[in-house]
Amino acid sequence: MGYELREGGIRFNSLTLILGTEIEIYDENCHGPLHVLVYLPHLAKMKHFSVWLKHRMKNVTLSSQRIYEKAAVIQEKTRELALYLLMYLLPLRVFMVRGFIGL
Numbered sequence: 001m002g003y004e005l006r007e008g009g010i011r012f013n014s015l016t017l018i019l020g021t022e023i024e025i026y027d028e029n030c031h032g033p034l035h036v037l038v039y040l041p042h043l044a045k046m047k048h049f050s051v052w053l054k055h056r057m058k059n060v061t062l063s064s065q066r067i068y069e070k071a072a073v074i075q076e077k078t079r080e081l082a083l084y085l086l087m088y089l090l091p092l093r094v095f096m097v098r099g100f101i102g103l
Contacts, residue, residue, distance in 0.1 A: 008041030019046040023053070024066040025074060033066070038078050045081045052077060 002012040009016040020039040026032070040046045054060045056069045067074065 004042055010043065019043065021046075021049070021053070023057075023074070025069075025071050026066060027070045029071060034071070036074065036078075038082050040082055049077070049081055 002010045002017075005011055005016065009018050011017075018039050019041070020037060023036050023038065025034045025036055038049070040049055050060060053067065056067050057065045059065055
C-alpha cells in the first residue's frame with residue numbers, strides 16, 4: 001500500500017511517484033504550441049488542479065491536451081499548487097532522429 005510523503009510524492013515500498021501532468025499552451029503570446037510539465041506534491045493538489053483543468057480543456061483524460069487559458073493564468077495557478085513547473089519546446093524533428101531516441 002502506498003502513502004504520501006510530507007515533502008511530496010507517493011511512496012510504494014522503495015519507489016516514489018511524483019504526481020504531474022503535461023499540458024499544451026498556445027495563447028496570443030506563443031509563437032507555436034508550448035508544452036508545460038507541472039509536478040504537484042500531493043494527491044489533494046493534483047485533484048484540485050485536475051478539476052481546475054477540466055473547465056479549460058476539451059478532454060482532461062488525454063495524455064497531452066491543449067488548455068484554453070492564458071499562459072499567465074496557468075502560471076499563477078501552478079505557482080499556487082505546484083511543486084515544480086517546467087516549460088519546454090519540443091520540435092517534431094526530435095522524434096525523427098533515430099540516434100536521439102536510441103533506435
